Amino acid sequence: MGKFEKVLALAPERIPAHVAIILDGNGRWAEHNHRLRAQGHHAGADNVETITYACMDMGVKYLTVYAFSTENWKRSKDEVSYLMLLLKQYLLKYKKTAIAKKIRVRVIGDLGGLSDDLRALILDVEQATKDLKAFNLTFAINYGGRDELVRAVRRIAGQGIPAKGIPAEEITADTINAALDTAELPDPDLLIRTGGELRISNFLLWQCAYSEFYFTDTFWPDFGEEELEKAILDYAGRERRFGGRKK
Numbered sequence: 001m002g003k004f005e006k007v008l009a010l011a012p013e014r015i016p017a018h019v020a021i022i023l024d025g026n027g028r029w030a031e032h033n034h035r036l037r038a039q040g041h042h043a044g045a046d047n048v049e050t051i052t053y054a055c056m057d058m059g060v061k062y063l064t065v066y067a068f069s070t071e072n073w074k075r076s077k078d079e080v081s082y083l084m085l086l087l088k089q090y091l092l093k094y095k096k097t098a099i100a101k102k103i104r105v106r107v108i109g110d111l112g113g114l115s116d117d118l119r120a121l122i123l124d125v126e127q128a129t130k131d132l133k134a135f136n137l138t139f140a141i142n143y144g145g146r147d148e149l150v151r152a153v154r155r156i157a158g159q160g161i162p163a164k165g166i167p168a169e170e171i172t173a174d175t176i177n178a179a180l181d182t183a184e185l186p187d188p189d190l191l192i193r194t195g196g197e198l199r200i201s202n203f204l205l206w207q208c209a210y211s212e213f214y215f216t217d218t219f220w221p222d223f224g225e226e227e228l229e230k231a232i233l234d235y236a237g238r239e240r241r242f243g244g245r246k247k
């Protein structure tokens with residue numbers, strides 16, 4: 001059977017346009033394989049590239065990955081520094097491959113809380129890829145769903161002249177959408193969490209209102225093309241009603 005044949009045989013509307021992934025299980029993968037945690041994160045970072053290309057081949061248009069949460073600062077100093085180093089190394093590497101493959105790279109999260117050099121690198125990659133249209137890869141870095149909503153509410157409240165905020169009755173779901181970090185992205189159709197936990201962990205809280213969830217025990221570095229294919233086939237078999245009645 002050809003690569004991704006089952007997915008490619010699906011009607012296009014059965015393929016999720018936007019897949020979001022909570023990358024979990026790098027540490028446990030390392031433990032199971034008698035490696036260091038850092039090696040687990042390294043393998044996890046490599047896997048983002050594999051899954052990005054698989055998504056592109058399957059006809060997915062947007063991939064958003066949870067790379068570092070607002071809560072991840074609570075980890076040991078060494079682990080946080082290693083994750084920051086990896087993010088820098090990979091963003092540099094992605095800049096080249098993204099341009100070659102016409103991938104637009106975005107970062108969501110509170111960039112103000114990152115080091116100056118990482119923030120500069122993020123802005124550089126975003127700028128360098130802003131007109132590319134083959135695929136949309138978004139990294140959530142220093143991201144928390146509640147933090148994003150707080151920042152959005154502050155933005156909305158700060159609009160209007162003189163800085164009194166826009167009239168309350170003019171605030172709609174669209175106003176909120178437009179003030180979120182994800183303003184340019186459609187809502188995720190499919191949210192995948194690897195690593196066996198069954199929770200959302202502050203990821204895309206507003207945007208996942210109607211997303212389909214897929215949980216797997218597989219650790220993120222082991223979540224390869226076949227696992228992604230399985231998740232997409234599972235999604236394709238679901239009936240989405242967005243709160244409407246069963247047909």
Ligand code: FPP
Nearest residue numbers: 023024025026027028044045048067087090
């Ligand atoms: C969860 O594994 C993963 C993270 C905390 C962050 C994900 C980060 C990466 C994949 C590396 C950097 C990313 C990119 C895109 C360059 P865990 O440590 O919570 O695993 P555990 O629950 O098994 O300990």
